[in-house]
Amino acid sequence: MLVSAKEMLDKAREGKYAVGQFNINNLEWTKAILLTAQECNSPVILGVSEGAGKYMTGFKTVAAMVKAMDESLGITVPVALHLDHGSYEGCYKCIKAGFTSIMFDGSHFPIEENVAKTTELVNVAHNLGLSIEAEVGAIGGEEDGVVGKGECADPDECKMIADLGVDFLAAGIGNIHGKYPDNWEGLSFDTLAAVNEKVGDMPLVLHGGTGIPDDQIKKAISLGVAKINVNTECQLVFQEATRAYIEAGKDQQGKGFDPRKLLAPGFEAIKAKVKEKMELFGSVDKA
Numbered sequence: 628m629l630v631s632a633k634e635m636l637d638k639a640r641e642g643k644y645a646v647g648q649f650n651i652n653n654l655e656w657t658k659a660i661l662l663t664a665q666e667c668n669s670p671v672i673l674g675v676s677e678g679a680g681k682y683m684t685g686f687k688t689v690a691a692m693v694k695a696m697d698e699s700l701g702i703t704v705p706v707a708l709h710l711d712h713g714s715y716e717g718c719y720k721c722i723k724a725g726f727t728s729i730m731f732d733g734s735h736f737p738i739e740e741n742v743a744k745t746t747e748l749v750n751v752a753h754n755l756g757l758s759i760e761a762e763v764g765a766i767g768g769e770e771d772g773v774v775g776k777g778e779c780a781d782p783d784e785c786k787m788i789a790d791l792g793v794d795f796l797a798a799g800i801g802n803i804h805g806k807y808p809d810n811w812e813g814l815s816f817d818t819l820a821a822v823n824e825k826v827g828d829m830p831l832v833l834h835g836g837t838g839i840p841d842d843q844i845k846k847a848i849s850l851g852v853a854k855i856n857v858n859t860e861c862q863l864v865f866q867e868a869t870r871a872y873i874e875a876g877k878d879q880q881g882k883g884f885d886p887r888k889l890l891a892p893g894f895e896a897i898k899a900k901v902k903e904k905m906e907l908f909g910s911v912d913k914a
């Protein structure tokens with residue numbers, strides 16, 4: 628059954644581990660993540676960006692696929708279906724489609740407008756039993772074609788947004804989406820510690836999970852991060868496994884051209900990557 632992400636993240640924050648949000652792009656991605664969560668007995672969050680939602684012909688299709696797959700695979704661990712970096716309109720579409728969690732990314736609005744829109748969406752989401760994430764301080768890098776550079780959130784602004792009743796909060800701490808440049812300075816733990824102190828027990832969210840060294844991930848968890856988003860890393864291993872299959876000429880043998888065979892190495896690579904992350908984040912056996 629799909630659930631809101633609130634309970635799993637409150638538990639993670641309390642237990643000092645993090646639940647992975649893995650972004651989905653298609654059926655193979657979804658199946659790989661759900662099966663791995665079940666095998667690891669770990670809670671999991673399936674993230675859907677607006678672009679991925681569009682690619683899969685809309686949020687309604689995504690919700691129907693995820694619900695049916697969760698049931699037909701016999702998944703018993705908690706699974707949240709979450710809108711990643713949602714616009715105001717996107718949030719309403721996902722609420723209507725049957726998502727169990729939304730992120731309203733109002734970080735590009737002036738703070739007053741971010742506050743007004745977040746307040747409204749918190750009420751709507753909570754009335755329907757959904758969880759809601761908000762963001763303060765833009766996360767840099769490229770997300771659906773929008774490029775920004777890693778900012779550090781203002782801890783007082785974080786407190787203001789947290790007090791609106793959001794369930795978990797993404798604060799920019801120098802993290803960026805996609806690959807980190809060679810001259811990246813690492814996460815700003817001073818910012819994270821200051822935000823953590825201001826927002827009390829609120830689970831914090833670390834976007835841009837790809838390429839952050841393991842010791843920084845662990846330190847972030849010790850400072851209140853309870854949800855870590857990973858997307859690019861799954862894309863990279865999928866690409867690598869598919870390329871190796873083709874370069875070895877396996878698509879030329881037998882029925883190697885059958886998409887079910889062609890995509891199988893990538894599918895297995897995602898499963899292995901998700902397992903590795905669940906072990907690193909400490910969510911194994913926490914379902």
Ligand code: 13P
Pocket residue numbers: 650674711712803804805806833834835836837856857858859860
């Ligand atoms: P990466 O693509 O860097 O793993 O970031 C994912 C993310 O934060 C999605 O919101």
